[in-house]
Amino acid sequence: MKAQQLKIEIKDVPGNDSVAILHFSGDLVAESVKRINECFENIITKSKHYAIADMTAVTLISSAALGEFMGCRKRLIEHGGDLVFTGLNIELRTKLNLMGATKIFKVHTDLRTALNAYKWEIQRQPEKIHISFPPFLKVVPPLRQLVSRIARQKGYGNRDAFRIETIVDEICNNAVEHGKSGPGEMIDLTVTIDPDKIEIDVKNMSDPEKVPALTALLVPDDPEKIIVKPDMKRGRGLSLIKMLSDELSVDCTEKGTSVHVKKVREE
Amino acid sequence: MESQIELSFEDIRGKQSAKLIRFIGDLDATTIDFVLKEVPSLFNEGINNIVADFKQLRYVNSTGLGILLYFSKTAKKNGGCFKIANINENVYEIIEIIGATTLLEIYDDLDEAIAALH
Numbered sequence: 001m002k003a004q005q006l007k008i009e010i011k012d013v014p015g016n017d018s019v020a021i022l023h024f025s026g027d028l029v030a031e032s033v034k035r036i037n038e039c040f041e042n043i044i045t046k047s048k049h050y051a052i053a054d055m056t057a058v059t060l061i062s063s064a065a066l067g068e069f070m071g072c073r074k075r076l077i078e079h080g081g082d083l084v085f086t087g088l089n090i091e092l093r094t095k096l097n098l099m100g101a102t103k104i105f106k107v108h109t110d111l112r113t114a115l116n117a118y119k120w121e122i123q124r125q126p127e128k129i130h131i132s133f134p135p136f137l138k139v140v141p142p143l144r145q146l147v148s149r150i151a152r153q154k155g156y157g158n159r160d161a162f163r164i165e166t167i168v169d170e171i172c173n174n175a176v177e178h179g180k181s182g183p184g185e186m187i188d189l190t191v192t193i194d195p196d197k198i199e200i201d202v203k204n205m206s207d208p209e210k211v212p213a214l215t216a217l218l219v220p221d222d223p224e225k226i227i228v229k230p231d232m233k234r235g236r237g238l239s240l241i242k243m244l245s246d247e248l249s250v251d252c253t254e255k256g257t258s259v260h261v262k263k264v265r266e267e
Numbered sequence: 268m269e270s271q272i273e274l275s276f277e278d279i280r281g282k283q284s285a286k287l288i289r290f291i292g293d294l295d296a297t298t299i300d301f302v303l304k305e306v307p308s309l310f311n312e313g314i315n316n317i318v319a320d321f322k323q324l325r326y327v328n329s330t331g332l333g334i335l336l337y338f339s340k341t342a343k344k345n346g347g348c349f350k351i352a353n354i355n356e357n358v359y360e361i362i363e364i365i366g367a368t369t370l371l372e373i374y375d376d377l378d379e380a381i382a383a384l385h
Contacts, residue, residue, distance in 0.1 A: 137296050141270035162326075162357040169328050173296050236329035236365055243364045 315347025
C-alpha cells in the first residue's frame with residue numbers, strides 16, 4: 001500500500017513567540033525523516049523552542065519517524081523548550097504506548113490543553129477564578145471544596161490543598177459572619193493560582209455595627225503565642241489563616257472589608 | 268456539595284456513663300448546630316465519659332474546633348472526659364496550629380482512648 005503523502009504546516013501562536021504548532025498529516029515513515037528534521041530546524045532558527053505536534057490528521061508513525069522526533073525533542077530541550085504531541089488517535093496512541101514513547105513525550109488530548117499546559121508549566125502564568133456568592137454559610141463548603149479541588153488538579157499536594165480549603169473556609173465564613181447581609185448583598189472571592197503559589201482575595205460590604213468587633217480581631221498576634229482557651233469564642237479563624245498562609249492582609253472600614261492571603265506551594 | 272456530618276453512638280462495654288461517638292464527614296460552621304444538638308443531650312442524660320472516633324472525620328475548621336473544646340470543658344466540669352482518637356493528619360494539624368493539642372485528650376487509636384477512661 002502506498003504511503004499517504006506527508007504534509008507539514010507550521011503555525012505561530014499569537015502572543016507566544018517561542019511556541020510553534022506543527023500540523024502533520026499523512027503517513028510519517030522513514031522517507032519523512034528528512035522533512036521532519038528540516039521542519040524542526042526551521043522553527044529552532046526562528047527561536048521557537050516549544051513545539052506542539054498536532055497529529056490529528058496523521059495515519060501512521062513509523063519507528064524511524066518516531067526516532068527523528070526524539071532527536072528533534074532533544075534539540076529543543078537543549079534550547080530550553082520541548083516537543084509535545086496532541087491529537088493522537090487511539091491506534092497511534094496505543095502504538096506509542098507500546099513503543100514506550102509516551103514515557104518520553106507529553107501527550108495532550110487537544111491543542112487547547114497543550115497550549116494551557118505550556119502557559120502553566122513553562123510560562124508559569126497564573127489562572128484566575130472569580131466567584132460572587134450571597135452571604136450564606138451554606139454556600140461556603142462547596143466553594144472551599146471547589147478551590148481545594150482546583151489546587152489538587154493543578155498539581156498541589158493533599159496537604160497544601162487541605163490548607164487552602166481551610167483558608168478559603170475561614171475567610172469566607174468571616175465575610176458571611178461580619179459582613180453586610182440582606183437582599184442583593186454579595187461576597188467576591190477571587191483565586192489566583194500558579195505553579196508556585198495561590199492568592200485568595202475576599203471582598204464584601206461591611207456591616208457598620210460589626211466593624212469594631214472585627215477590627216478588634218485584627219490586632220496582630222505573635223503566631224508563636226497563639227494559645228487558645230476553651231471559652232475563647234472569637235479570633236481562632238484569623239489566627240489559623242495567619243499560621244497556614246505566607247501573607248495575610250486585612251483592610252476593614254465601614255464601607256467594605258477586603259482580605260488578601262498568599263499561600264506558597266509546599267509540595 | 269454542601270458539607271454533612273453523621274454521628275453514630277455506641278455503648279462501651281464495661282464502662283458506665285460512657286459512649287463512643289463516631290464522627291463521619293465535615294465539622295464546620297454549617298454542621299455544628301446538628302452536633303451541638305446531639306452531643307450535649309448525652310451530658311443531660313448523665314453520660315460524661317465520651318470517646319470520639321475521628322477516623323472518618325475529614326475536615327474541621329476553627330468553629331468546629333471551638334465546639335470540641337466546649338465538649339471537653341463541659342465533660343471535665345461534670346467529672347468526666349472527652350477523648351479523641353484516630354485523628355487524620357490534616358485535622359490534627361489544624362488542632363495543633365490552634366494550640367489545642369494540650370487542651371484536648373488525643374489518642375492514636377480507639378483502644379488506647381477507651382482504656383484511658385475512668
